[in-house]
Amino acid sequence: xxxxxLVTRRPVVIEWGDCDPAGIVFYPRYxxxxxxxxxxxxxxxxxxxxxxxxxxxxxLGIPMVDTRARFLIPSAYGDExxxxxxxxxxxxxxxxxxxxxxxxxxxxxxxSETRVWTVRxxxxxxxxxxxxxxxVIAAVAR
Amino acid sequence: xxxxxLVTRRPVVIEWGDCDPAGIVFYPRYxxxxxxxxxxxxxxxxxxxxxxxxxxxxxLGIPMVDTRARFLIPSAYGDExxxxxxxxxxxxxxxxxxxxxxxxxxxxxxxSETRVWTVRxxxxxxxxxxxxxxxVIAAVAR
Amino acid sequence: xxxxxLVTRRPVVIEWGDCDPAGIVFYPRYxxxxxxxxxxxxxxxxxxxxxxxxxxxxxLGIPMVDTRARFLIPSAYGDExxxxxxxxxxxxxxxxxxxxxxxxxxxxxxxSETRVWTVRxxxxxxxxxxxxxxxVIAAVAR
Amino acid sequence: xxxxxLVTRRPVVIEWGDCDPAGIVFYPRYxxxxxxxxxxxxxxxxxxxxxxxxxxxxxLGIPMVDTRARFLIPSAYGDExxxxxxxxxxxxxxxxxxxxxxxxxxxxxxxSETRVWTVRxxxxxxxxxxxxxxxVIAAVAR
Numbered sequence: 001x002x003x004x005x006l007v008t009r010r011p012v013v014i015e016w017g018d019c020d021p022a023g024i025v026f027y028p029r030y031x032x033x034x035x036x037x038x039x040x041x042x043x044x045x046x047x048x049x050x051x052x053x054x055x056x057x058x059x060l061g062i063p064m065v066d067t068r069a070r071f072l073i074p075s076a077y078g079d080e081x082x083x084x085x086x087x088x089x090x091x092x093x094x095x096x097x098x099x100x101x102x103x104x105x106x107x108x109x110x111x112s113e114t115r116v117w118t119v120r121x122x123x124x125x126x127x128x129x130x131x132x133x134x135x136v137i138a139a140v141a142r
Numbered sequence: 143x144x145x146x147x148l149v150t151r152r153p154v155v156i157e158w159g160d161c162d163p164a165g166i167v168f169y170p171r172y173x174x175x176x177x178x179x180x181x182x183x184x185x186x187x188x189x190x191x192x193x194x195x196x197x198x199x200x201x202l203g204i205p206m207v208d209t210r211a212r213f214l215i216p217s218a219y220g221d222e223x224x225x226x227x228x229x230x231x232x233x234x235x236x237x238x239x240x241x242x243x244x245x246x247x248x249x250x251x252x253x254s255e256t257r258v259w260t261v262r263x264x265x266x267x268x269x270x271x272x273x274x275x276x277x278v279i280a281a282v283a284r
Numbered sequence: 285x286x287x288x289x290l291v292t293r294r295p296v297v298i299e300w301g302d303c304d305p306a307g308i309v310f311y312p313r314y315x316x317x318x319x320x321x322x323x324x325x326x327x328x329x330x331x332x333x334x335x336x337x338x339x340x341x342x343x344l345g346i347p348m349v350d351t352r353a354r355f356l357i358p359s360a361y362g363d364e365x366x367x368x369x370x371x372x373x374x375x376x377x378x379x380x381x382x383x384x385x386x387x388x389x390x391x392x393x394x395x396s397e398t399r400v401w402t403v404r405x406x407x408x409x410x411x412x413x414x415x416x417x418x419x420v421i422a423a424v425a426r
Numbered sequence: 427x428x429x430x431x432l433v434t435r436r437p438v439v440i441e442w443g444d445c446d447p448a449g450i451v452f453y454p455r456y457x458x459x460x461x462x463x464x465x466x467x468x469x470x471x472x473x474x475x476x477x478x479x480x481x482x483x484x485x486l487g488i489p490m491v492d493t494r495a496r497f498l499i500p501s502a503y504g505d506e507x508x509x510x511x512x513x514x515x516x517x518x519x520x521x522x523x524x525x526x527x528x529x530x531x532x533x534x535x536x537x538s539e540t541r542v543w544t545v546r547x548x549x550x551x552x553x554x555x556x557x558x559x560x561x562v563i564a565a566v567a568r
Contacts, residue, residue, distance in 0.1 A: 015320045016162055016334060016345075017170065021219055022487045023163045028461065031454035036299045049362030050300060061300075061448045068494035074553065077163055078333030127500065157462045158476060158487075164345045170315035177312065178441045191504030192442060203306040203442075210352035216411065220475030269358065300446055301454065305503055307447045361447055 006140050007086045008041045012101075014079040024074040031067070034099045034111050037085045038062070041097065045139040057133060062115040065094070069111035073103060081108065087140050093117050093129035148282050149228045150183045154243075156221040166216040173209065176241045176253050179225045180204070183239065187281040199275060204257040207236070211253035215245060223250065229282050235259050235271035290424050291370045292325045296385075298363040308358040315351070318383045318395050321367045322346070325381065329423040341417060346399040349378070353395035357387060365392065371424050377401050377413035432566050433512045434467045438527075440505040450500040457493065460525045460537050463511045464488070467523065471565040483559060488541040491520070495537035499529060507534065513566050519543050519555040 012033055020026040039050045042062075046053045054061060075081055081103050088096040094116045101109035119130040154175055162168040181192045184204075188195045196203060217223055223245050230238040236258045243251035261272040296317055304310040323334045326346075330337045338345060359365055365387050372380040378400045385393035403414040438459055446452040465476045468488075472479045480487060501507055507529050514522040520542045527535035545556040 015316075016323055017168045017316045017319055019163045020158055020487075021161045021163065021165045022489065024489065026159045026458075026461075027490045027493070028159065028454045028457035031457055032299075032301045032452075035301055035452075035454065039300055051360065051362035061446075063448065063450065063500065064453045064497055066494070066496045067453070068492070070492045071490055074489065076335065078335035157458075158465055159458045159461055162345075164347065166347065168316075168319075169348045169351070170312045170319065173312035173315055174310075174441075174443045177310075177443055181442055193502065193504035203304075205306065205308065205358065206311045206355055208352070208354045209311070210350070212350045213348055216347065218477065220477035301452045303447045304442055305445045305447065305449045310443045312443065 005086075006041065006045050007084060008037070008044050010037050010040055010083045010085065012081050012083060014075050014077055014081065016077050019077050024076055027069070027071060030069060030071075030101065030109055030111070033083060033101075034067075034069075034085075034097075034113065035064075037083045037099055038097050038113070038115070041085045041087070042136075042140070046136065047139075057136070058119065059130065060118045060120045060127060063118055063127075065114050065116055067111065067113040069109055071109050073106055073108040075101075075103060075108060079103065088112070090132060090137050090140075093131050095132065147228075148183065148187055149226060150179070150186050152179050152182055152225045152227065154223050154225055156217050156219055156223065158219050161219050166218050169211070169213060172211060172213075172243065172251055172253070175225060175243075176209075176211075176227075176255065177206075179227045179241055180239050180255070180257070183227045183229070184278075184282070188278065189281075195278075199278070200261065201272065202260045202262050202269060205260055205269075207256050207258055209253065209255040211251055213251050215248055215250040217243075217245060217250060221245065230254070232274060232279050232282075235273050237274065289370075290325065290329050291368060292321070292328050294321050294324055294367045294369065296365050296367060298359050298361055298365065300361050303361050308360055311353070311355060314353060314355075314385065314393055314395070317367060317385075318351075318353075318369075318397065319348075321369045321383055322381050322397070322399070325369045325371070326420075326424070330420065331423075337420075341420070342403065343414065344402045344404050344411060347402055347411075349398050349400055351395065351397040353393055355393050357390055357392040359385075359387060359392060363387065372396070374416060374421050374424075377415050379416065431512075432467065432471050433510060434463070434470050436463050436466055436509045436511065438507050438509055440501050440503055440507065442503050445503050450502055453495070453497060456495060456497075456527065456535055456537070459509060459527075460493075460495075460511075460539065461490075463509045463525055464523050464539070464541070467511045467513070468562075468566070472562065479562075483562070484545065485556065486544045486546045486553060489544055489553075491540050491542055493537065493539040495535055497535050499532055499534040501527075501529060501534060505529065514538070516558060516563050516566075519557050521558065 018029045084100045088098045099111040116129045117132045160171045226242040230240045241253040259274045302313045368384040372382045383395040401416045444455045510526040514524045525537040543558045
């Protein structure tokens with residue numbers, strides 16, 4: 001398979017409502033930011049927002065099956081950070097994404113995720129994996 | 143129409159992640175609590191969770207069209223509060239709910255909301271209002 | 285008092301995680317967007333983020349005491365909207381903000397809020413209101 | 427060190443606002459549930475809510491430094507699940523927690539987290555780790 005080479009850089013401003021009583025980002029909010037960053041990565045690759053490529057490829061979505069994050073430097077209200085995202089690997093029906101949240105030059109949060117290309121079985125209604133279309137892989141590899 | 147008389151009382155513990163850097167509940171979180179309280183009110187009336195009565199009545203949901211809240215006393219992490227909820231009025235296809243969030247005997251937050259009984263038009267796909275079934279009104283009036 | 289004239293326009297992209305099982309924005313999320321918009325309005329007026337003007341003026345924050353929103357048109361994942369915000373009135377220690385969330389030219393959500401300029405009493409530790417500094421009012425009136 | 431043996435079981439009802447347009451829990455919400463579960467575990471061990479044991483031990487909190495979750499079975503609105511939590515290991519100033527989110531007998535989500543016992547340096551204001559008090563370790567080991 002071609003090496004995925006697309007890297008997106010997404011600026012994020014930390015809002016008051018992202019932070020907890022210790023004054024730093026409540027960590028579940030980082031996962032919401034990373035979820036949006038993955039959506040943005042595929043939007044950049046495919047040239048359309050997730051709501052449209054989900055319809056285009058007839059999938060239910062790309063649910064998370066495994067994610068891990070390491071929190072190295074806390075961020076506080078008003079901080080301006082950047083999330084760098086890339087696909088680390090494509091497999092038949094799943095793929096890995098890596099995110100690096102940067103404060104200036106410093107790595108503040110590092111996350112990896114594994115997601116599955118998922119359809120709803122038209123007969124049984126069950127949620128199941130489906131091979132990732134070659135054009136999706138090619139779009140991210142450009 | 144019969145007077146809606148069902149009142150639900152829902153205990154809520156304020157969590158760390160509900161609070162902001164000032165140490166008090168980030169007010170959008172109250173609306174999430176009230177949304178769950180309205181779901182709980184109809185669950186108590188209809189004897190099944192929202193996911194099932196939505197399917198049973200073939201509706202899309204009960205989206206909010208107008209809501210207001212007054213915040214009288216702040217709450218902080220670890221506080222144990224109670225949300226009292228009741229339907230204040232039913233109209234043909236919309237209804238009003240009132241919530242009172244109590245800290246002990248004191249009224250801490252007061253909210254009202256107007257929601258619409260909503261279906262997706264099978265032909266056009268548009269979201270539109272639909273008359274509230276009499277059995278729903280009867281169930282809440284018991 | 286001078287008429288507040290500053291109007292900010294804040295572009296917002298609706299994310300997957302902002303939406304509910306009906307596929308539209310979960311309405312508490314709008315309040316989080318409006319809270320950030322109010323923060324942005326004062327940041328534009330004062331030339332520094334909330335975390336800095338809170339420290340500069342020695343306040344605890346600007347907690348909400350009353351808010352209302354009317355939801356006219358739903359928004360879905362991928363929608364690009366704009367939040368227009370302005371201070372509608374300043375009083376001695378409280379003020380009103382109005383938000384208009386626009387989809388293209390159409391008004392989709394309309395919200396108003398009343399907040400209080402709040403300090404922590406250095407002796408008792410209690411949260412109480414404090415007169416809004418003239419320079420804050422002047423900065424928003426420019 | 428004594429083996430941590432306390433296991434808490436926390437019932438959680440999946441709310442409408444926890445779910446995304448695919449109708450299943452938006453995964454960052456699980457992390458908020460796990461954060462509350464860890465708070466509940468220490469509350470059960472220490473006999474007081476987090477806001478009080480934070481004050482009692484003079485700490486800033488127990489921020490997350492590393493967390494991982496595997497999502498095995500999706501949950502939807504109305505599902506009633508249970509989160510089983512235990513401390514897997516204590517070290518000098520950090521500790522590991524494990525969560526198992528169960529749907530009936532089935533393991534739906536499995537998560538691990540590493541947190542640090544954290545104080546604000548009274549002189550520099552910097553956030554730094556601090557040895558976990560023996561009584562905390564003893565309370566969880568009971």
